[in-house]
Amino acid sequence: MTVSTNIYKPFRARLEKVIEESPLIKTLVLVPETEFSFKTGEFIELTLDGIGEAPFTPSSSPFVKDRIEVTIMKAGYVTGLMHELPVGAVLGVRGPFGRGYPIETFFGKEVLILGGGCGLAPIRSLLYTLIEYKDKLKKVILAYGSKTPRDCIYKPLFSYLNSIDKFEAHRSVDIADENWKETVGVATVMLDKVKVDIPNAVAVVCGPPVMMKFGTFKLLEMGFAPKDIFLSMEKNMSCGLGKCGHCMMGEYFVCKDGPVFTYEEVKNQPHIW
Ligand SMILES: Cc1cc2nc3c(=O)[nH]c(=O)nc-3n(C[C@H](O)[C@H](O)[C@H](O)COP(=O)(O)OP(=O)(O)OC[C@H]3O[C@@H](n4cnc5c(N)ncnc54)[C@H](O)[C@@H]3O)c2cc1C
Numbered sequence: 001m002t003v004s005t006n007i008y009k010p011f012r013a014r015l016e017k018v019i020e021e022s023p024l025i026k027t028l029v030l031v032p033e034t035e036f037s038f039k040t041g042e043f044i045e046l047t048l049d050g051i052g053e054a055p056f057t058p059s060s061s062p063f064v065k066d067r068i069e070v071t072i073m074k075a076g077y078v079t080g081l082m083h084e085l086p087v088g089a090v091l092g093v094r095g096p097f098g099r100g101y102p103i104e105t106f107f108g109k110e111v112l113i114l115g116g117g118c119g120l121a122p123i124r125s126l127l128y129t130l131i132e133y134k135d136k137l138k139k140v141i142l143a144y145g146s147k148t149p150r151d152c153i154y155k156p157l158f159s160y161l162n163s164i165d166k167f168e169a170h171r172s173v174d175i176a177d178e179n180w181k182e183t184v185g186v187a188t189v190m191l192d193k194v195k196v197d198i199p200n201a202v203a204v205v206c207g208p209p210v211m212m213k214f215g216t217f218k219l220l221e222m223g224f225a226p227k228d229i230f231l232s233m234e235k236n237m238s239c240g241l242g243k244c245g246h247c248m249m250g251e252y253f254v255c256k257d258g259p260v261f262t263y264e265e266v267k268n269q270p271h272i273w
């Protein structure tokens with residue numbers, strides 16, 4: 001394997017497997033032809049030759065070096081075509097870019113994670129990382145919401161997390177079916193049920209903008225300090241390199257200064273949600 005040194009030039013990755021997570025979400029398992037590593041929360045630009053590219057945060061473990069998993073929600077043109085790719089297809093990858101989660105600052109603390117919809121993709125990568133460092137953490141709580149049970153992704157992940165010492169995972173759906181035995185309601189209702197030692201905890205939020213907004217407000221209400229709330233911001237991006245300005249959020253380039261920010265850093269910036 002060679003190592004990619006040109007950040008403008010995509011390296012090739014072969015589609016090894018496609019996992020259907022929900023009616024609108026698929027995970028592509030990619031085998032990079034170039035040595036690749038990333039830190040959890042950093043993102044890549046995934047290219048379809050001659051068609052276009054889009055930013056995604058790998059959903060796999062940064063400790064796994066020979067595969068990259070990317071979980072993609074069908075949102076428009078490029079993601080629609082990515083959903084149709086056959087096994088064996090070759091994609092381009094640029095990156096990794098941006099600033100991920102400052103894992104070392106979580107050591108010695110409890111970590112409360114609020115996720116919604118496809119926002120569980122970067123969170124899964126974060127969870128795999130926290131599992132590696134579990135001896136350095138007090139507790140990890142995941143609260144994940146989706147619209148319906150069919151929209152809930154990574155179904156086996158929840159029983160796996162609940163089997164690990166110091167980890168607990170909760171799910172909610174907005175609209176239940178007759179088999180649903182867990183919480184019913186928007187994702188933030190789970191925050192009323194979890195026990196967290198707030199002065200010794202950090203919170204992570206990733207999901208649709210409305211959940212990010214009300215999730216953050218709920219965490220503030222619970223007593224979390226803005227500096228202890230970590231948000232993964234998604235803005236329309238192009239270059240991914242701090243050059244084109246597409247991703248500007250006030251004084252920040254989300255692609256370069258983020259996508260992970262504390263609420264303290266962004267609370268006074270315009271249009272954060
Ligand atoms: C740092 C980062 C990480 C991301 N990680 C993931 C991920 O892991 N999984 C995933 O499914 N999606 C992720 N996204 C969103 C993904 O990049 C967009 O859904 C994708 O670019 C849409 O491309 P499209 O051509 O299919 O849609 P388009 O036809 O271009 O647009 C469809 C809809 O998606 C919106 N959109 C377009 N580009 C973006 C964008 N960059 N960010 C947010 N919304 C956008 C448009 O406003 C429109 O409403 C991430 C975005 C960012 C910035």
Ligand code: FES
Nearest residue numbers: 238240243245255
């Ligand atoms: S995407 Fe071009 S500056 Fe951020």
